[in-house]
């Protein structure tokens with residue numbers, strides 16, 4: 490095996506694998522395979538005191554807006570960074 494073949498193998502293995510599956514609205518969506526089903530693990534909202542997903546009137550306005558975008562466009566947007574986050578001590582450890 491030559492050095493160029495080795496480089497090609499290394500480059501190919503570092504590319505993310507993207508798959509498609511049927512979203513809950515019956516639309517096919519693309520997702521990086523390693524991230525499928527991991528939205529809750531990555532999203533700050535699930536550790537935030539302001540997050541009330543079952544109560545649109547009491548839910549954080551930004552979280553509610555993101556949920557609306559998800560429903561309209563079938564886009565899943567976990568929140569990784571947020572200036573308004575307030576730790577829910579029952580759900581996370583925070584500084």
Ligand code: SF4
Pocket residue numbers: 533534537538539540549550551552568571572573574575
């Ligand atoms: S304040 Fe930020 S982290 Fe908390 S629910 Fe709203 S968007 Fe999510």
